[in-house]
Amino acid sequence: MTTHSAPDNAAPAGNPKTPVTLEMVAKLAGVSPSTVSRILNGTAVVSEAKRQAVVEATKTLGFVPNPLARGLAGGRTFSIGVVTQAIDSPFYGAALRGIEDELDPMGYSPLFMSAHWNPTAEARCLELLHARRVDGIVVLMPRLSDSALLASAQSLPVVVTGRELRGERLYSLNFDNFAGAFRATEHLLSLGHTDIAFITGDEEHPDASERHRGYRAALEGAGVAYNPLLVVPGMYHEVSGLEAVNRLVAQQRPFTAIFAANDQMATGAALGLYQHGLRVPQDVSLVGFDDLPNSVYATPPLSTIHQPAYELGRLAAASMLQLIAGEQPTAQLPTPELLVRASSAAARTL
Amino acid sequence: MTTHSAPDNAAPAGNPKTPVTLEMVAKLAGVSPSTVSRILNGTAVVSEAKRQAVVEATKTLGFVPNPLARGLAGGRTFSIGVVTQAIDSPFYGAALRGIEDELDPMGYSPLFMSAHWNPTAEARCLELLHARRVDGIVVLMPRLSDSALLASAQSLPVVVTGRELRGERLYSLNFDNFAGAFRATEHLLSLGHTDIAFITGDEEHPDASERHRGYRAALEGAGVAYNPLLVVPGMYHEVSGLEAVNRLVAQQRPFTAIFAANDQMATGAALGLYQHGLRVPQDVSLVGFDDLPNSVYATPPLSTIHQPAYELGRLAAASMLQLIAGEQPTAQLPTPELLVRASSAAARTL
DNA sequence: TTGTAGGCGTTATCAG
């Protein structure tokens, strides 16, 4: 009916003055609290008549169940903990959004915490999350040992990314870094480059050494010798990419291309090349890894290996939901994809 | 003592098999549950003897209070809701980290939600947060009306950023966008530029129009006419910066500098200039706004106005804590600071 | 199918 808005249905307006309880709904609907609970949770079959009454009462009262009480009494909080390494970081940002998007429609809320690449901090996050009684934990790129992770999975479903690991209540989603790096190097080789420098990632991380392996394998697969002089250490952040280029230029060993283990370092490398008056791609071709959102806007746009961060988040969340439902997740990350943009070009014929 | 690790102190190891309750602690310490609660919360003065006993019992049992029960019984959850527009976004990321860093040592946990610049979604976030019984809500760059925000503040402390708004339980933190834009334009003028193009932000956002105003005021303050032809609309994202440059170049009206209302658009503009064969800063000087983390690694490094995102987060969280404590926040954001990097240089003397 | 009773783990209010 097109009645003018009555002042009583306060719920949609958003001023929760009086905490409406399930009990009040029960009274209004003329049923017992348990019945209301059953209907709201679909825990049991109820007569259509009562269901109607309850639904209506819920609506007119604007009742919203109290998650705290629900969690305390029912043992489930409908919240899942997400430990990320750096909440600021274009890469993680996309993953978190994926998680959010997947969880939200299912009535679950993510609880984000940052561990800052610190195992101790990560352990603390896990404890806090346990204490908060989350229904499961997703760890993005854990720094903790496999056994520590497995231990956590004893009491809660756990999903991790960036590692190969399976267990009772544990699922892992891993990206094929080796293949990605192989692909990137192959690309450079196919453009006629043979003196391809490599800026490594922080080799503390397994994915960094995988990328290193991929680089080397592609080289050797093409009959090009792996030259340690062309391999300079980086730490996965911009400055290290810049410094790597400085080192590369200083040591006089010629190179016509650079493959950086991630886009952040490629960005730093681009700046370094610019400062040395080396043009990309005319003088040096540059390829990154990750496909950060802004790499396509770099000048010139960066050729790179696409990492499906958003999808990673979605799949991780989806797998967690399956684990919670007692199902066995089967999600797999897509294979690495090479994006050829303007930063890589054919090697000059000397 | 250097005793070898005993197998009993299971707490630090992280395998919460048996949920230890406050009651168990009470029993072990030989006191009543209420006393344990008092000691743990510092709610009342207790004899030193009992305190010792309780502290010890807590430790040996590895007791961790259940936040859900605490929230239900005490009415406070020690969690504060944070609604952000885009959880992925270098700008928000830094702010979220600031919030995290400020809250954590005080025993509070942030609860992040993204509203995606959508007022409806934002309203839903507020409701969800209310339902979760957070102790307060921080809204970063709200899209909701002042009155809606004020309404929320009726039932909970609220802190907003990017808007001027005060109320009983409401505090706002605003950045001086006008001054920042004024400063940026002034910088270009002082370099001898007079044909300064401006790429606007999404003028739906108050900060965008403030920046526009600052640009215009600086121009007019220097006796340079405001030329609508040089003002092209942008939407605060990279593509729009790129398109703006295309439009600018196409319309043939000469310009020697571009001031973009944010770094993302400046990045897009840089790419556009590159594609048109225009060099930065030799042919066109470029200045952005925000100082995103990677702007310093752009090629060339981008001159811009620094926005203290991390600090914004810290101050917002600190103000929230004060509001909760019944104090009146007084935090102020620092004045805009110009960072001169390599993307801006003296205008060529024609 | 539906109602009653008890409990989830704390905090708060009251007596002592």
Added chain:
DNA sequence: CTGATAACGCCTACAA
């Protein structure tokens, strides 16, 4: 200063 005794709001046997 300290210990009972209620709530807090909901779920889940258990009984009807």
